Amino acid sequence: MKCLMAAWERHQAELRGWLRYRLGSAVDADDVLQELFIKAMRQGERFCAIGNARAWLFEVARNAVADRLRLQRELVELPADLAAIVEEPATVDRLVGCLPRVLSELSADDREAITLCDLEGMAQDEFARRKGLTLPGAKSRIQRARRRLKERMTLGCQVRVDATGNVSDFVPRPPLT
Secondary structure: OHHHHHHHHHHHHHHHHHHHHHHOOHHHHHHHHHHHHHHHHHOHHHHHHOOOHHHHHHHHHHHHHHHHHHHOOOOOOOOOOHHHHHHOOOHHHHHHHHHHHHHHHOOHHHHHHHHHHHHOOOOHHHHHHHHOOOHHHHHHHHHHHHHHHHHHHHHHOOOEEOOOOOEEEOOOOOOOO
């Protein structure tokens, strides 16, 4: 273990300075330095076989600093009324209540395109195969159906959007009975 003690005496001050610079704290630097010494001691006789003890010590120190910094993530203070904020659904989420009524007012072809592709997630190429259409034809049909749905939602539910294009307000419509 003489080789460890000799290497440690040669490089300890340099390591401590490097650690203080990297961690910004003398206390943290001393903690990592102690951990580093223990890791070197655990190497036992293998430490003496290391060709460049300084490089090994700095490599282990660099890894220890990275681990420590990874654990010191900054916490963000959450507002006390977070539950009240989260419970209020977004305007666009409440707009879903208008959808059944507006869908029922669309043509059967438009309703089918919106239902299959947008609500049930069917791929447009599958929709084209099922309806016997070319892919460009199916895409055009779906786009036209979406445009008519948007028009009906805007008129029927009096949807208003803000400057960024997000739904800001609407008037709910009761479902058809």
